């Protein structure tokens with residue numbers, strides 16, 4: 001980076017992100033094309049409906065969809081998408097939401113898909129005034145359960161594709177869509193973090209919903225793509241409950257640029273750089289006492305591998321969470337992917353690295369492992385305490 005680091009100006013820690021595209025860490029490195037588009041449009045007046053028409057054409061081309069638009073986030077896309085399925089283009093109904101009186105207001109979703117991506121998926125549905133109807137159990141869902149859950153009041157069926165959801169025992173999307181369509185119910189797919197821009201519509205989704213700021217490297221935004229009538233009904237929510245989820249001109253122009261850049265991106269070169277980072281870390285971790293490292297493909301088939309690092313606290317002299325906390329401290333904080341760390345392992349995601357950062361991460365791994373190894377005590381703080389500390393910190397913000 002040549003420009004001075006704005007984080008120093010703001011008094012923020014210069015973190016290195018090996019956690020993934022996390023909203024709480026600033027999502028992703030916005031691609032230069034999107035940065036330029038955002039900067040170029042900020043000082044101009046535009047007719048937003050026309051800008052969104054341009055976005056629709058680009059989204060339609062990349063997603064093989066009839067139409068699309070940009071909204072504030074994928075979370076917003078879920079809400080306005082479901083709202084559109086409830087109201088259609090009925091403007092008084094749009095202005096009445098979340099009072100859904102007289103509208104179809106039930107939304108089916110597999111119980112195994114009712115996860116939190118930072119907020120509960122189902123809350124984004126309930127914001128419309130719609131009622132969530134869970135289908136099946138946490139780890140299983142069957143055709144007859146979905147068929148039985150759909151009735152004359154069903155407005156939409158929501159399907160989530162994500163590493164967060166239960167990855168087994170669910171109804172495949174194509175079957176889910178076939179069952180919903182047989183009963184005249186549209187299918188919305190939350191594909192916030194999925195690289196595949198076409199597969200979900202091709203598998204039968206009526207709307208596919210993405211984040212602009214994740215794999216695409218766009219500014220904060222969400223993408224709605226799919227059938228024109230439903231896209232329009234979702235778009236019209238901007239005059240209703242969608243207003244509080246407004247995307248600005250910079251979000252729209254930046255998303256258009258990010259999508260165009262995605263088409264041009266040398267995906268093989270990006271993958272090769274990620275593979276080099278993973279290989280360097282594997283090499284750094286090899287033959288260290290109590291350390292097991294392996295590579296794992298992304299659970300939803302995104303073209304991305306992550307390194308899984310498991311620690312045997314007796315051998316490594318430190319638990320996985322204490323190790324992660326040490327990495328996250330110091331002058332070069334490294335933030336790892338720690339959703340399952342109570343099991344004694346964490347992941348390292350190579351998809352958000354600036355040039356040179358992979359080597360810094362390797363150095364930090366070696367430093368901290370050496371330090372633990374050299375000490376005779378086993379660092380093993382209580383995991384429950386760590387969790388409690390995090391909640392206390394969250395609830396005491398901004399202190």
Ligand SMILES: *Cc1c(COP(=O)(O)O)cnc(C)c1O
Nearest residue numbers: 073074075117162190192193211
């Ligand atoms: C990130 C994510 C969201 C939310 O996306 P935003 O664009 O950040 O609002 C929704 N669903 C899933 C599965 C996600 O991973």
